[in-house]
Amino acid sequence: LLQVEKLSKTYLVGDIKIPALRGVNLDIARGEFAAIMGASGSGKSTFMNLLGCLDRPTSGKYLLSGRDVSSLSKSELAEIRNRQIGFVFQQFNLLPRTTALENVELPLQYAGMRSKERAKKAGQQLAAVGLSGREHHVPSQLSGGQQQRVAIARALVNDPSLILADEPSGNLDSRSSLEIMEILQKLNRERHITIVLVTHETDISQFADRIVYFKDGRISQISSVTEP
Amino acid sequence: LLQVEKLSKTYLVGDIKIPALRGVNLDIARGEFAAIMGASGSGKSTFMNLLGCLDRPTSGKYLLSGRDVSSLSKSELAEIRNRQIGFVFQQFNLLPRTTALENVELPLQYAGMRSKERAKKAGQQLAAVGLSGREHHVPSQLSGGQQQRVAIARALVNDPSLILADEPSGNLDSRSSLEIMEILQKLNRERHITIVLVTHETDISQFADRIVYFKDGRISQISSVTEP
Numbered sequence: 001l002l003q004v005e006k007l008s009k010t011y012l013v014g015d016i017k018i019p020a021l022r023g024v025n026l027d028i029a030r031g032e033f034a035a036i037m038g039a040s041g042s043g044k045s046t047f048m049n050l051l052g053c054l055d056r057p058t059s060g061k062y063l064l065s066g067r068d069v070s071s072l073s074k075s076e077l078a079e080i081r082n083r084q085i086g087f088v089f090q091q092f093n094l095l096p097r098t099t100a101l102e103n104v105e106l107p108l109q110y111a112g113m114r115s116k117e118r119a120k121k122a123g124q125q126l127a128a129v130g131l132s133g134r135e136h137h138v139p140s141q142l143s144g145g146q147q148q149r150v151a152i153a154r155a156l157v158n159d160p161s162l163i164l165a166d167e168p169s170g171n172l173d174s175r176s177s178l179e180i181m182e183i184l185q186k187l188n189r190e191r192h193i194t195i196v197l198v199t200h201e202t203d204i205s206q207f208a209d210r211i212v213y214f215k216d217g218r219i220s221q222i223s224s225v226t227e228p
Numbered sequence: 229l230l231q232v233e234k235l236s237k238t239y240l241v242g243d244i245k246i247p248a249l250r251g252v253n254l255d256i257a258r259g260e261f262a263a264i265m266g267a268s269g270s271g272k273s274t275f276m277n278l279l280g281c282l283d284r285p286t287s288g289k290y291l292l293s294g295r296d297v298s299s300l301s302k303s304e305l306a307e308i309r310n311r312q313i314g315f316v317f318q319q320f321n322l323l324p325r326t327t328a329l330e331n332v333e334l335p336l337q338y339a340g341m342r343s344k345e346r347a348k349k350a351g352q353q354l355a356a357v358g359l360s361g362r363e364h365h366v367p368s369q370l371s372g373g374q375q376q377r378v379a380i381a382r383a384l385v386n387d388p389s390l391i392l393a394d395e396p397s398g399n400l401d402s403r404s405s406l407e408i409m410e411i412l413q414k415l416n417r418e419r420h421i422t423i424v425l426v427t428h429e430t431d432i433s434q435f436a437d438r439i440v441y442f443k444d445g446r447i448s449q450i451s452s453v454t455e456p
């Protein structure tokens with residue numbers, strides 16, 4: 001499903017160049033569940049932004065379902081982002097003045113779904129992450145872990161074929177973390193949804209098939225997760 | 229140092245009441261290191277906001293150094309917040325258009341420190357959390373864990389007597405987490421700074437003297453951390 005070749009990203013801060021990704025090569029098969037781990041600043045979120053078509057690489061290639069992403073038009077990229085990919089950002093990125101329900105409905109608006117249908121589907125997704133009763137809260141009226149769960153619900157509501165989750169349980173207690181991981185694992189095993197998940201926690205990484213380790217903008221190691 | 233008695237906080241969302249804290253009783257001694265754990269939504273951040281004088285309780289009492297916080301004027305509260313307490317928020321709360329260095333300098337501005345001195349002290353604090361070379365980045369130019377470390381540096385720069393840290397290592401890899409905990413432990417043991425820290429991770433909680441468990445807006449249990 002995803003093929004990256006010599007993928008690189010250099011940021012500019014004033015005149016200073018920051019080589020956040022320095023030639024990443026990786027294939028992720030359709031239906032795979034891959035975990036990404038690595039030190040703070042090693043390039044994980046930068047990589048996820050490129051996979052999610054939210055940013056363009058400085059050099060290198062990214063093929064999504066065999067198509068070279070750099071050759072796609074703006075509207076084709078928007079279509080992919082909104083209909084094929086569910087994204088959980090490291091800092092949630094919820095709209096601050098909209099309720100939990102409206103935040104979760106957003107991807108369905110893009111899909112052209114009607115208002116009653118959207119509210120129903122969004123409500124179901126919020127219930128699935130344990131947030132019934134919080135639909136009409138705006139983000140500032142939710143706990144950190146609740147905001148994170150709204151972001152997760154929003155990523156799932158459009159039945160995406162690819163889920164990119166950047167530290168989805170960083171703000172969650174162990175029980176909520178486990179519930180989220182079970183949801184993701186179920187989607188992966190039953191519906192063959194491809195999942196790429198960044199985590200700092202070994203327990204969480206064990207839900208994946210493979211663990212990809214980032215170090216200083218490169219992949220330093222890839223391990224298979226073997227059943228205990 | 230801190231005494232709370234029947235501390236309660238009820239939020240209003242439309243006409244719906246949300247009893248986030250339902251009568252919390254707790255004493256925290258000067259120089260103590262207390263960890264707070266509990267499920268998502270159990271009231272931990274609400275409690276931290278009250279301890280940090282960022283919000284007022286609906287009922288109950290809060291004595292800080294023996295003074296009833298509810299009887300203090302706005303300027304007295306601002307003085308306490310800015311000079312006595314260092315606060316790490318669950319979602320960093322950095323100023324988005326200011327650099328890492330400027331964000332860390334903020335508490336020193338309130339203290340009336342001169343510009344050259346401020347830049348020096350802030351620079352030292354950023355180096356202490358491993359962020360030399362990132363001083364002139366604004367938050368959007370920093371990784372999640374780097375933003376979290378800027379927030380930690382800002383909480384420490386004013387040499388506060390009380391540190392309130394709400395999940396300070398949620399976005400940090402295990403090595404950066406350990407470095408931060410060692411900094412906090414050192415401040416606690418060498419300078420007797422009182423620390424109250426919310427965490428979801430058992431490894432992190434082991435750095436504390438006591439662990440306070442929240443459940444549904446109340447304290448359900450308090451354990452002492454014994455040396456292994």
Ligand SMILES: Nc1ncnc2c1ncn2[C@@H]1O[C@H](COP(=O)(O)OP(=O)(O)OP(=O)(O)O)[C@@H](O)[C@H]1O
Pocket residue numbers: 134137140141142143144145146171172173239240241246247248266267268269270271272273274275318
């Ligand atoms: N400003 C607010 N208005 C209304 N309800 C709120 C507000 N802030 C928090 N709440 C609610 O109060 C409850 C406690 O929230 P709090 O943020 O204290 O939880 P928490 O223990 O910090 O959770 P987490 O581990 O997810 O960060 C939650 O049910 C939340 O929805």
Ligand SMILES: Nc1ncnc2c1ncn2[C@@H]1O[C@H](COP(=O)(O)OP(=O)(O)OP(=O)(O)O)[C@@H](O)[C@H]1O
Pocket residue numbers: 011012013018019020038039040041042043044045046047090362365368369370371372373374399400401
């Ligand atoms: N927009 C940007 N402009 C400049 N530099 C950036 C930008 N975004 C990230 N960086 C830098 O690129 C490097 C990699 O950042 P990235 O966010 O990918 O790290 P990460 O592995 O996700 O870290 P964390 O675990 O802390 O979230 C960091 O050194 C960071 O300072």
Ligand SMILES: [Mg+2]
Pocket residue numbers: 044045046090166371372373
């Ligand atoms: Mg990141």
Ligand SMILES: [Mg+2]
Pocket residue numbers: 143144145272273274318394
């Ligand atoms: Mg919280």
